[in-house]
Amino acid sequence: MAGTLAPRRDATGSDICRKAAERLVRNHAAMLLRPFLAAALACALVSPQARAEALDGPIRSISRTLAWTEGATRGPGVAVASAAAKAAANVPSMATGLALPPRLSLMAGPRVGSPGAGLDVSITAMMDFPVRPLSSARAKVGDLLVAATNAALARARVDGGFAGAVAWSYALEAKEVFSVRRRGEKDLESIVAIAAKRVKAGVGLPSELVFARGDYGAAGAATLDAEGSVVDSFAELRLAIGAEIDEVVDPVGEICKTNDDPINDKAVLAEAEASSPIVLAAKARGALALSDVSLIHATIGPTVGFGAQYSREAFGDQIWLGVVSVPLPFTDPARFDTARAKIAAAEAEADVERARLVVRKLAIIALHDRVHTREVRKKLLDDALEPLREAVRLAHIQYETGTQDLTSVLLTRQRLFAVEEQVVRACGSVHRADLAVFHLLGKTPS
DSSP, X not given: OOOOOOXXXXXXXXHHHHHHHHHHHHTOOOGGGHHHHHHHHHHXXXXXXXXXXXXXXXXXXXXXXXXXXXXXXXXXXHHHHXXXXXXXXXXXXXXXXXXXXXXXXXXXXXXXXXXXXXXXXXXXXXEEEESSOHHHHHHHHHHHHHHHHHHHHHHHHHHHXXXXXXXXXXXXXXXXXXXXXXXXXXXXXXXXXXXXXXXXXXXXXXHHHHHHHHHHHHHHHHHHHHHHHHHHHHHHHHHHTTOXXXXXXXXXXXXXXXXXXXXXXXXXXXXXXXXXXXXXXXXXXXHHHHHHHHHHXXXXXXXXXXXXXXXXXXXXXXXXXXXXXXXXXXXXXXXXXXXXXXXHHHHHHHHHHXXXXXXXXXXXXXXXXXXXXXXXXXXXXXXXXXHHHHHHHHHHHHHHHTSSOHHHHHHHHHHHHHHHHHHHHHHHHHXXXXXXXXXXXXXXXX
């Protein structure tokens, strides 16, 4: 079922592309965007080779493995997760053991009275030390924050790779569907030629030719519709793999060629529940939320203060004092904020179990789809495609010899090309079922 995306060479297709581009340009008020929009639409409606020539750039072939790899490294979500992980890397080195900075207090004012007047000055230096282990709590949160952002980055890479490979499957599928519809249009073109010969020879009715031309026009519209799907899917592919908007990409591969070796469903379920990036990211968030409880408890906890005070009275007396500040055990100022943090920690811990259940459900569906999509593909290939191909061949011969009417020919060929499209989409579904399993396991497809 492999096919190539070929440019439209008939005058009608070219006129439609040109008029669509002009209409799109007219509808955009921004003058600076007009040349770009016109070029983008015109190039999107033709083959990769034609687009490359128009944009004066090389074609980059995108396989399934490359789409996954580039999505995992250059996908939109990866940049966000990478920025967070990079910023979090500096957090552990910033952990300190002080809840408050050292303080210096200055008090000064005039003394007025019967003995005379002067200036009183008092300077106090204080440093508070937390009673609870604030330094270790901060260090632990810093380490777990690094672990959580790295786990989120690992999940973003897997999600990005999965999105890239899925986009590849849809782009290749759209490309193959376009090829099927172009072949169907060409096939109808030959039927129109036969009908015209029959009418000219006086053995066919004029209605046959009109009917055939109507079907030919409908097939041309279906081809244009497929061209639109190609544009959309190629744009999604470029976005998913982080390619430039004007880069000429071409999804390559045999869409119906997959690795059909059996896999151990129980082993896949166990591995997914234990080490899926979804579960690991949830675990990391849970550990971080729990450590935040200890950090808040230590940060807002009681402190012991030590300091010194120097005073100079207006009449020249000087006083040096040591200061010790001890908390009274009547209340815990961290109770409220610690209780609030425990809510988030409880939710994060419970989310780990929810993530396991979600992963298990997704894995069961993916494993079922892996078998089911192959059964659908096999049924179409074995029991539908070949018989319909033979039926169309015979219908053509019988119509040319005058032993069968045009209606039967058109109906038979419509069924054939509908099944050919079904085969392409079934093959794409097989790829996506396989990719879903790799996604849940956090592995790059081979």
